[in-house]
Amino acid sequence: xxxxxxxxxxxxxxxxxxxxxxxxxxxxxxxxxxxxxxxxxxxxxxxxxxxxxxxxxxxxxxxxxxxxxxxxxxxxxxxxxxxxxxxxxxxxxxxxxxxxxxxxxxxxxxxxxxxxxxxxxxxxxxxxxxxxxxxxxxxxxxxxxxxxxxxxxxxxxxxxxxxxxxxxxxxxxxxxxxxxxxxxxxxxxxxxxxxxxxxxxxxxxxxxxxxxxxxxxxxxxxxxxxxxxxxxxxxxxxxxxxxxxxxxxxxxxxxxxxxxxxxxxxxxxxxxxxxxxxxxxxxxxxxxxxxxxxxxxxxxxxxxxxxxxxxxxxxxxxxxxxxxxxxxxxxxxxxxxxxxxxxxxxxxxxxxxxxxxxxxxxxxxxxxxxxxxxxxxxxxxxxxxxxxxxxxxxxxxxxxxxxxxxxxxxxxxxxxxxxxxxxxxxxxxxxxxxxxxxxxxxxxxxxxxxxxxxxxxxxxxxxxxxxxxxxxxxxxxxxxxxxxxxxxxxxxxxxxxxxxxxxxxxxxxxxxxxxxxxxxxxxxxxxxxx
Amino acid sequence: xxxxxxxxxxxxxxxxxxxxxxxxxxxxxxxxxxxxxxxxxxxxxxxxxxxxxxxxxxxxxxxxxxxxxxxxxxxxxxxxxxxxxxxxxxxxxxxxxxxxxxxxxxxxxxxxxxxxxxxxxxxxxxxxxxxxxxxxxxxxxxxxxxxxxxxxxxxxxxxxxxxxxxxxxxxxxxxxxxxxxxxxxxxxxxxxxxxxxxxxxxxxxxxxxxxxxxxxxxxxxxxxxxxxxxxxxxxxxxxxxxxxxxxxxxxxxxxxxxxxxx
Numbered sequence: 001x002x003x004x005x006x007x008x009x010x011x012x013x014x015x016x017x018x019x020x021x022x023x024x025x026x027x028x029x030x031x032x033x034x035x036x037x038x039x040x041x042x043x044x045x046x047x048x049x050x051x052x053x054x055x056x057x058x059x060x061x062x063x064x065x066x067x068x069x070x071x072x073x074x075x076x077x078x079x080x081x082x083x084x085x086x087x088x089x090x091x092x093x094x095x096x097x098x099x100x101x102x103x104x105x106x107x108x109x110x111x112x113x114x115x116x117x118x119x120x121x122x123x124x125x126x127x128x129x130x131x132x133x134x135x136x137x138x139x140x141x142x143x144x145x146x147x148x149x150x151x152x153x154x155x156x157x158x159x160x161x162x163x164x165x166x167x168x169x170x171x172x173x174x175x176x177x178x179x180x181x182x183x184x185x186x187x188x189x190x191x192x193x194x195x196x197x198x199x200x201x202x203x204x205x206x207x208x209x210x211x212x213x214x215x216x217x218x219x220x221x222x223x224x225x226x227x228x229x230x231x232x233x234x235x236x237x238x239x240x241x242x243x244x245x246x247x248x249x250x251x252x253x254x255x256x257x258x259x260x261x262x263x264x265x266x267x268x269x270x271x272x273x274x275x276x277x278x279x280x281x282x283x284x285x286x287x288x289x290x291x292x293x294x295x296x297x298x299x300x301x302x303x304x305x306x307x308x309x310x311x312x313x314x315x316x317x318x319x320x321x322x323x324x325x326x327x328x329x330x331x332x333x334x335x336x337x338x339x340x341x342x343x344x345x346x347x348x349x350x351x352x353x354x355x356x357x358x359x360x361x362x363x364x365x366x367x368x369x370x371x372x373x374x375x376x377x378x379x380x381x382x383x384x385x386x387x388x389x390x391x392x393x394x395x396x397x398x399x400x401x402x403x404x405x406x407x408x409x410x411x412x413x414x415x416x417x418x419x420x421x422x423x424x425x426x427x428x429x430x431x432x433x434x435x436x437x438x439x440x441x442x443x444x445x446x447x448x449x450x451x452x453x454x455x456x457x458x459x460x461x462x463x464x465x466x467x468x469x470x471x472x473x474x475x476x477x478x479x480x481x482x483x484x485x486x487x488x489x490x491x492x493x494x495x496x497x498x499x500x501x502x503x504x505x506x507x508x509x510x511x512x513x514x515x516x517x518x519x520x521x522x523x524x525x526x527x528x529x530x
Numbered sequence: 531x532x533x534x535x536x537x538x539x540x541x542x543x544x545x546x547x548x549x550x551x552x553x554x555x556x557x558x559x560x561x562x563x564x565x566x567x568x569x570x571x572x573x574x575x576x577x578x579x580x581x582x583x584x585x586x587x588x589x590x591x592x593x594x595x596x597x598x599x600x601x602x603x604x605x606x607x608x609x610x611x612x613x614x615x616x617x618x619x620x621x622x623x624x625x626x627x628x629x630x631x632x633x634x635x636x637x638x639x640x641x642x643x644x645x646x647x648x649x650x651x652x653x654x655x656x657x658x659x660x661x662x663x664x665x666x667x668x669x670x671x672x673x674x675x676x677x678x679x680x681x682x683x684x685x686x687x688x689x690x691x692x693x694x695x696x697x698x699x700x701x702x703x704x705x706x707x708x709x710x711x712x713x714x715x716x717x718x719x720x721x722x723x724x725x726x727x728x729x730x731x732x733x734x735x736x737x738x739x740x741x742x743x744x745x746x747x748x749x750x751x752x753x754x755x756x757x758x759x760x761x762x763x764x765x766x767x768x769x770x771x772x773x774x775x776x777x778x779x780x781x782x783x784x785x786x787x788x789x790x791x792x
Binding site: 045046091092093094095096098099100102103104105106107108109110111112113123126128129132143144145154155178181182183184185186187188189192314318349350351353354355357358368369406407408409410413414415416418419442443444 | 560564565568569570571572573574575576577578579580581585593597599600602603604607611661665666667668670671672673674675676759761763764767768770771772773774778779780781782784785786787789790
């Protein structure tokens with residue numbers, strides 16, 4: 001009887017804990033006004049807790065949580081144990097996390113580098129302060145000083161519901177863009193810490209909705225939008241009709257599930273119908289058609305994007321990525337090419353070799369996944385495409401380097417390829433190209449403000465604030481150099497900027513993909529293929 | 531021989547041995563078990579990262595020797611931080627004259643500028659302290675431990691400078707003899723039997739120089755003992771930083787994830 005009573009009261013306490021957390025991280029709709037575009041962004045003075053109310057919605061669908069393997073009823077009763085166990089597991093599995101928690105000297109070099117800090121002035125959005133949220137727990141529970149002398153001595157934090165709420169707030173105000181790591185003397189990558197923190201939150205039952213819904217759809221259905229196979233086929237048939245009508249070329253195709261094609265082409269599912277994404281899809285189709293290379297998309301691997309990258313849950317990422325590998329094998333292709341997508345490119349090229357081994361049955365000349373820009377630039381350099389640059393003369397083009405491409409890995413086998421190759425493609429199809437200010441492009445590029453799971457409508461306040469540095473840089477280029485088009489190579493950037501441009505009073509039509517420009521300039525029909 | 535010199539001698543020899551042991555064991559444990567042995571599952575270089583190993587080594591050398599990553603961000607911290615690290619290193623090299631006999635010419639040559647370098651070191655440290663509270667954003671993230679380290683090194687530097695001036699100049703021959711005696715492998719075992727009078731002042735009471743020398747030595751070994759458990763591990767940690775030490779060729783060379791067995 002006595003035993004029963006204690007369990008009852010324990011149950012009561014933990015329910016309280018869940019109720020408290022739910023209250024603390026309740027989603028509130030917050031509107032943020034855009035700032036005036038002056039052409040320069042300024043580093044603000046800190047305003048503590050100015051953005052503490054902005055939190056994303058929680059995922060509550062039980063089936064989805066079950067499929068993802070996370071607790072289904074909010075914060076679990078024994079959350080402190082699970083929390084520490086998960087953290088310990090990640091610390092033992094990821095040197096990056098372990099090391100980055102250990103060696104930061106709080107020098108302050110990163111404090112003014114985050115676009116969310118510049119936008120919100122909330123000091124916890126400074127990369128070092130964000131990481132310090134986790135570092136405080138690390139010092140308290142994972143160092144012997146902390147274990148012996150407690151949190152005061154090591155300047156740590158004890159686990160509490162308030163701590164969970166602060167984690168949930170600020171680790172979902174980080175777009176894992178890695179800009180801070182460029183300036184860090186030790187290369188401390190806050191993205192790795194954010195990914196770890198998000199997975200720890202997931203393990204105790206605080207699962208963000210937007211991102212994890214997508215992870216679930218990509219795993220179970222095969223793409224982020226949850227389109228069934230027939231819907232994909234319909235969408236692509238529509239694209240094909242549209243292309244044949246506008247180009248008046250009857251044999252231009254958007255093939256799907258063609259066994260034995262030369263190229264398996266993988267792209268974010270947003271490209272199938274979202275605007276301006278679809279313009280790039282027309283561009284890809286025209287390039288393949290004009291080069292005379294047989295290609296195919298796959299209903300099995302109908303998604304390039306891999307939201308599994310955004311949390312340190314290796315299983316999610318692997319499961320989503322596996323579809324591409326399987327599709328390439330089943331369709332017996334000779335090459336794998338990825339479309340315009342930031343994190344897809346990083347997972348497909350950096351990680352899939354680790355997770356599944358090399359695509360060693362591919363054509364020995366192209367044994368590794370390629371980026372569509374590498375592919376197109378190669379064709380342009382070989383003169384395999386007939387280009388009429390004047391078709392883009394109405395545009396003065398600039399380029400926004402997408403964070404995962406620019407700071408992710410090499411392109412074209414060279415150190416600076418990820419900056420030069422996309423620019424090479426733009427220069428190859430446009431007469432007028434101008435860069436934005438030096439400290440906002442290339443490896444120092446600012447995130448569009450909605451990367452890595454923050455693209456949901458519930459995060460609109462964060463998105464408006466996070467876009468400020470990019471909007472200022474663009475408005476500078478617009479004013480000083482007459483730029484009127486920003487070319488992108490990431491589906492998230494396209495979605496975010498095509499929403500933010502109108503918010504900041506710039507026409508939405510000024511956003512587009514690089515292959516949108518290629519598609520416009522390419523002269524079809526003149527069969528010069530390779 | 532007086533009681534006080536005996537105690538001082540015992541204290542100084544034990545802090546040297548304990549400090550060295552804690553530092554060495556802690557440092558090796560951290561580097562081997564926590565940094566080296568923890569697997570890095572995925573390739574996460576931070577571009578523009580060289581695509582060859584030699585390129586990566588050059589980049590890391592640029593970071594270590596000239597603080598290249600830091601120079602991209604904050605000029606003031608870059609300059610002050612670099613001057614601090616450089617002059618501190620020069621001071622450490624200069625101190626090798628107590629351990630290496632005969633003293634190499636390079637170290638002797640360094641002696642001419644030693645006073646100047648140590649004053650520069652002190653100034654850079656004071657600037658770093660000021661920056662910690664004067665700069666709003668840095669002040670927000672600063673914790674007590676950051677000041678502890680800075681003030682320990684300031685203490686070391688100030689006592690070091692003092693010892694070059696009268697009346698704080700210790701008997702340099704005695705100090706040298708003290709160090710040499712400590713370096714004797716058998717010394718820990720005959721510590722009790724050592725003749726304390728020979729270690730410090732020859733049978734006299736403590737001079738101001740002895741006290742300052744004792745402080746200097748204590749600060750140094752406090753710092754060394756603190757080293758493995760603090761942010762000072764950045765010195766070794768940098769070399770294991772996966773965004774910096776991984777070659778940027780994941781498509782060409784397969785990186786194996788040690789814990790992914792499927």
